[in-house]
């Protein structure tokens with residue numbers, strides 16, 4: 527069963543003629559960690575706020591375990607939201623911040639104290655319960671915000687760009703913590719991010735939103751290697767779109783005939799291959815090998831970007847700096863497109 531279902535969810539902000547969220551339907555499986563991914567202003571936070579009950583949809587439905595929650599106020603919905611900027615009570619200690627929700631629910635003091643101790647241990651903040659938020663680092667404050675939400679054992683935890691204010695190493699640390707909290711507590715979690723790497727690293731499934739529309743909802747591997755269309759492919763860094771058509775199971779394009787993987791779509795107008803999957807050699811040794819000329823080479827640190835011309839099509843490849851070392855602009859080479867790395871787009 528799914529904990530959360532969005533059905534044709536649409537939101538127009540007043541005065542706007544284009545919807546911030548446009549007919550989004552999504553089923554979030556119980557106990558899963560799901561990412562709402564997309565560029566800035568694509569409607570991610572608007573969706574989260576509608577689920578939490580902080581915004582009213584223009585149309586559509588939101589269902590928790592198959593029951594519509596549209597008429598329920600935020601405090602009655604079994605969903606808790608963690609914001610980017612923690613929103614801790616500055617005059618309360620860490621322990622009081624974390625226990626606040628249980629106190630409001632009238633739980634006995636001893637039970638609350640026990641629960642606070644347990645949850646602070648889980649977010650690795652034991653011993654800091656008497657500090658004030660101002661005496662904590664940004665990462666520690668975010669842990670308090672997580673603990674304050676998790677202590678309520680919500681059916682659904684909503685996280686709005688929870689780690690975007692943290693620096694790189696702290697962000698990685700918090701991602702690991704979130705993953706282990708999810709494994710420990712099995713709470714259904716929906717988190718918003720604009721960072722595809724974060725979504726890939728954390729999520730069981732990713733919902734990719736572009737301009738308010740849900741464009742693909744899938745496991746991370748499929749968004750990366752099996753995108754539904756060119757917009758999705760571009761969002762995940764694809765650059766090579768070779769025009770042509772499929773004839774008798776092969777892709778016919780200016781290079782010649784290209785053998786496709788067995789599960790490739792049976793129809794489509796573009797062949798795509800990720801830059802890092804292209805192989806460069808000096809001899810045609812196998813299928814899908816074509817003569818090419820190096821146009822340019824750029825060192826990027828861990829990788830080197832190569833622009834190549836293949837039958838007057840420009841192709842982008844990413845190689846390890848060692849492999850790219852002997853290659854120079856103007857050099858004739860052979861490009862190989864491994865069959866399993868190819869995909870067909872509409």
Ligand code: ADP
Pocket residue numbers: 539540542546564565566567568569570571572573
């Ligand atoms: P994201 O979280 O993906 O960055 P948002 O959901 O915050 O996107 O915003 C989606 C769109 O709705 C944007 O164009 C934004 O400008 C607009 N928007 C967000 N909040 C409001 C608001 N309170 N009033 C009017 N427009 C808004």
